[in-house]
Amino acid sequence: MDVLEQAVRDLGGKIRSLLRLLRRDGVEGAIRSDLLAVGRSLDELGRTLSWQDFEAWLTRLPGRSAYRRLVDPMGVFTDPEPDLMLGIMDEIRTLQWQFAGAKEEHLPRPMAEILRQGFAKREQAKLDRDKRVAQAAEAPKKVIDIREEIARRQRGEMPTSSPKASNPKALEIREKLARAKAANQ
Known part of the structure; x- marks a missing residue:
């Protein structure tokens, strides 16, 4: 039987709540970092570091600790x-x-x-x-079904999408080109 499982059976609720805390996103890394800063390891928990000592240490961390900064950034x-x-x-x-x-x-x-x-x-x-x-x-996502359009194109039909508005500058250039082409013929 694992040491942690035995400790959970022996002490019950407090250890379960500490285990739930450790499973939260980012918390384990922050606590591990804080423990390493004082020369301990999270791996010692339940063996050479008792759950009661861990709880006492955790509840009295300074505001500059990684765990406190994670929980309350203004705690510093x-x-x-x-x-x-x-x-x-x-x-x-x-x-x-x-x-x-x-x-x-x-x-x-x-x-x-x-x-x-x-x-x-x-x-x-x-x-x-x-x-x-x-x-x-x-936000609701807009889903477009393009299967009909693909089937039309495979049958050789032209796309049914509406034509885009022409650029006035492009129209002017096309007209100039058409006049120049007509003048050269």
Whole structure:
């Protein structure tokens, strides 16, 4: 009996929910990457890495982890370290502008605000793209049956499609050619 099957029988619901989570698209790769970053492997799960430890580790991942970025791309802003770094960067930029003699209303916008807006635009673009793809998939497709036309052509009949409107410029050129041909004869 496999170690994972035994663990599922022993602990039941929590392990099943973790297994369902791992089967979602992209989740296994993100979690595997996060585990490798801390020196562990997803292959250790149920053997040297207990399911309880895995669950505790998974629920407390930082916002910059691959899994958290997959689930919540804006989660990177929930970590205190990036906020502190961005705050320090903003203060340095503000001091640089002030030493250069910039007026208060011309000081640069905070980096956290710029990044949040950039992430929000990117996420909105993804949602819009997904929405367009879904609408395109739901749109009715026009199917043309060309069997009748092929049968007519095989019998030697001319196509029944309506003639296209002539290009006025092409008509003018044809008339000039016809006049030149008539003049040469």
